[in-house]
Amino acid sequence: VTYILIVMFQVLIYPMTQMLSIWGPSIQQNQNIGNLRQFSLPSFYAKYHSNSHKYICFWRNLDSHLPKDKKKALIKAYLDPDVIAEYLNRSVLTVEDIPGYYEDGNSEIWEEVKDFVLDPYVAPLMAEDLKGLPPALVVACEHDPLRDDAIWYAKRLEQDGNQVNK
Numbered sequence: 582v583t584y585i586l587i588v589m590f591q592v593l594i595y596p597m598t599q600m601l602s603i604w605g606p607s608i609q610q611n612q613n614i615g616n617l618r619q620f621s622l623p624s625f626y627a628k629y630h631s632n633s634h635k636y637i638c639f640w641r642n643l644d645s646h647l648p649k650d651k652k653k654a655l656i657k658a659y660l661d662p663d664v665i666a667e668y669l670n671r672s673v674l675t676v677e678d679i680p681g682y683y684e685d686g687n688s689e690i691w692e693e694v695k696d697f698v699l700d701p702y703v704a705p706l707m708a709e710d711l712k713g714l715p716p717a718l719v720v721a722c723e724h725d726p727l728r729d730d731a732i733w734y735a736k737r738l739e740q741d742g743n744q745v746n747k
């Protein structure tokens with residue numbers, strides 16, 4: 582007997598959709614609220630990859646797994662704070678607000694982790710194309726460190742023509 586799994590609906594509650602940065606606006610704003618702390622996020626990411634435990638310190642240290650030449654381009658492409666500001670209808674903190682953020686990261690670490698960090702099966706926000714996915718319900722709260730991941734992912738789903746309830 583062969584079974585085929587057909588996904589009819591997505592429900593994302595406080596989704597972790599990317600591993601490029603733990604310094605987004607909602608993480609900066611809510612890093613000390615509740616049980617989900619900014620510096621615990623890399624530990625959760627590490628559960629998806631057998632060797633990522635050795636990279637946790639780089640994520641915690643101003644995302645220093647990202648070389649300078651990659652940081653600006655990747656963050657602008659996938660983690661644009663303007664999307665968050667538009668959604669919330671107010672200004673938000675950006676990575677530019679963090680002193681030293683655009684200092685150079687470790688290129689060797691990047692070479693080791695880039696395939697994992699950019700893998701859309703681990704980090705769906707990194708998918709080049711989100712067309713044709715089932716309808717989605719995306720839930721996040723104002724004071725949630727993962728709020729921005731939810732907003733960025735919902736926006737990408739909508740841009741690619743998917744039905745999104747938020």
